[in-house]
Amino acid sequence: MILTPGQAGDNPQLLPLLDEIHDIEVDEQKVRVGRVLADKAYTHPSTRQALRTRRIKATIPERADQIARRKTRGSAGGRPPAFDPDLYKLRNVVERCFNRLKQFRGLATRYAKRAAYHRAEIILACIVLHLR
Numbered sequence: 001m002i003l004t005p006g007q008a009g010d011n012p013q014l015l016p017l018l019d020e021i022h023d024i025e026v027d028e029q030k031v032r033v034g035r036v037l038a039d040k041a042y043t044h045p046s047t048r049q050a051l052r053t054r055r056i057k058a059t060i061p062e063r064a065d066q067i068a069r070r071k072t073r074g075s076a077g078g079r080p081p082a083f084d085p086d087l088y089k090l091r092n093v094v095e096r097c098f099n100r101l102k103q104f105r106g107l108a109t110r111y112a113k114r115a116a117y118h119r120a121e122i123i124l125a126c127i128v129l130h131l132r
Contacts, residue, residue, distance in 0.1 A: 003119050006110075011042050015050055035059060037091045048081060059087050101125050 002013050002020070014036075024031045035057040036042070043060045051058045061083055070077035102108040104125045112118040 001119065001122065003115050003122075009041070011044055011047055014038070014042060014047060018054065018056070035087075037088060037094070039091070059084055059091075061088065097129075100129055104128075 002017050004010075004013055018033055018036075021031060021033055033054075033056050036051060036059070038058070038060045040061055040063045042058075043063050043066060045066075048058055048060070058081070060081070062080060067080070070080065101122065104121070106112065106121055107118075107125055110118060112121055
């Protein structure tokens with residue numbers, strides 16, 4: 001988990017987050033990220049290129065402006081990125097998790113002024129949800 005200011009974008013934090021996940025071991029085996037399911041905020045070409053260099057598959061829908069720009073360029077615009085709508089439906093698990101976390105009033109309104117306290121609240125809420 002990476003905690004950022006509220007006005008910060010999510011896309012710049014994707015690669016640092018993947019770097020942190022890359023160092024995690026589960027049952028004495030290194031975890032490898034094989035696929036990223038993300039919304040349109042992560043569809044920037046540089047993000048897709050970075051995922052390709054890391055050999056991570058991406059299921060990210062294209063934004064309408066990117067589709068239009070690719071089509072105006074004609075054959076020079078390249079082909080559209082692969083997208084599996086059935087696999088993308090699994091992303092609702094993440095959205096449901098955010099909704100469950102927002103049931104904790106302190107998280108939803110962010111009463112904690114310090115980032116360390118807010119991060120601790122998130123971790124405690126995750127533990128509570130996991131134990132339920």
